[in-house]
Amino acid sequence: MSSHVPLQGSQRKHPAGSKAAGHPAPDEIIQLTLILRRRSAAPEPDSIGRHFSHEKLADLHGADPVDIQAVKAYAAKHHFSIVSVNRAARCVSLSGPLSRLAEAFRADVALRRIGDKVFRTRQGFLHVPVSLGGRVIAILGFDQRPAAATYHTFRPRASQSTSYTPPQVAKMYSFPTNTGADQTIALIELGGGFDSSDLQSYWQKLGLNKVSVTAVPVDGAGNTPTGDPNGPDGEVVLDIEVAGGVAPEANVAVYFAPNTDQGFLNGINAAIHDTVRKPSVISISWGSAESEWTPQAMNAFNAAFHDAALLGISVCVAAGDNGSSDGESDGGVHVDFPASSPWVLACGGTKLLGSNGKIKSETVWNDGGDGGATGGGVSSHFSKPKYQANINVPKPTGTVNSDGRGVPDVAGVADPDTGFDILVDGQEGVVGGTSAVAPLWAGLIALLNQQLGRNLGWFHPALYGTIAQNKALHDITSGNNGAYKAAKGWDPCTGLGSPNGQAMLTLLK
DSSP, X not given: OOSEEEOTTOOBOOOTTOEEOOOOOTTOEEEEEEEEOOSSOOOOOOSTTOOOOHHHHHHHHSOOHHHHHHHHHHHHHTTOEEEEEXXXXXXXXXXXXXXXXXXXXXXXXXXXXXXXXXXXXXXXXXXXXXXXXXXXXXXXXXXXXXXXXXXXXXXXXXXXXXEEOHHHHHHHTTOOSSOOTTOEEEEEESSOOOOHHHHHHHHHHHTOOOOOEEEEEOTTOOOOOOSOTTTHHHHHHHHHHHHHHHSTTSEEEEEEOOXXXXXXXXXXXXXHTOTTTOOSEEEEOEEEEGGGSOXXXXXXXXXXXXXXXXXXXXXXXEXXXXXXXXXXXXXXXXXXXXXXXXXXXXXXXXXEEEETTEEEEEEEOBOOGGGOBOOOEEOSSSOOOGGGTTSOOOOOSSSSOSSOOEEOSEEEEOOGGGEEEEEETTEEEEEESGGGHHHHHHHHHHHHHHHHTSOOOSOHHHIIIIIHHTTOEEOOOSOBSSSOBOOSSOBTTTBTOEEOHHHHHHHHO
16 A cells, blocks of 8 residues: 555646756755645635634634644654644645655656746645645645746836826726725735835825835745836835725735745735734735646635635735736636636726726727737636626636636726836836736725725625626726627626726625
């Protein structure tokens, strides 16, 4: 009888187009994140306003103490170190020499060159000892390839004719006029950083008091601006300036994590389980096509987003900027993850023309060619959720699912031709992309939370029910993102549409 069993969903290939670059140092000390099963199945949140505490979540649906003890016993037997245990997030962090951890979990690791950089990646299945079989549902940390890309386009201010400040966009979308006080908006960032003096200048230009912005380091990452607005700095600052520009008295907490599947998940969990800052909404503008992820990673992220829903934390995620192909070159249709998780608010993009606080026209964002287009389509991994039962979602392709989760849920201005004025790395510019839509919706949710006196949390049943039926969204019926066309009601380009904040507030009250 074998001492190990395959870890379902862990199979990987080395990155396409990468080249062999030798072997990693066997004595390198690395950390792995082991994700454990829930001690009992988690329910669907029953209604807006009834949410778990972190303690109740840990007790009912966190890791079973018996499973944690099994991991600790295995680690002690093989002289691995336990770095941390998070029962609520069901995560155990193990540390030890790469060669011995690779042997313990049968990991086939190598160094691979991607472009001008070398990463440690792996191929094949991972295997877990029989004593941990069924207890451990994912292992992240062997593979260091970049997990996600940002979705933003920076253009110098001088080359642009139409652009808006965040308050101008908020006015066109009829956001409530409160400030988001006593709310915390969490931003997940996988690189780059911000310069506080840029932010100070930006808030002054908008006539806002200084917005509270805090950098939160995760796994050794931190606020490290590159000086290039076209790089990750543009993403970080866009998120801060859009969210803070529409909810100026909210606290903005920026969680900086490494750009690996392990770092990304650890950053998300750091925000979800932060009992000091207590985010009520999380914005994520990073992702990649579902086909680039392992099923074990997608399932681990999805469980974390389910935790957020149970805790009353909303999660807004950009749907991607590469149209219905999501940047894949196989000629097929793809959707972006983590936007395809059924527990997140997937945010698609529009082209918005308006003046004097009024919308003149709004269509699907599609600049054609290399200009970018909103992501959207149907998940090949996640089944169609109950809240989408009454909408027409296309059939997924290349999957065992007979139906799939439709993406996106909602939309907002994303076309760089009608984008946001921002200040990054000392340069004024205009930025677009669905990257701008996630923090825009996060800012709106912070405003709604303050007005309601409670967290909206996961409000998809209300979104697809009362809110959509009462036309509290601007239905986008013109345009396409490649394979899919806009239509009356929900469509795989802009979802249910862009927000009418005041109308949403009235219905939610």
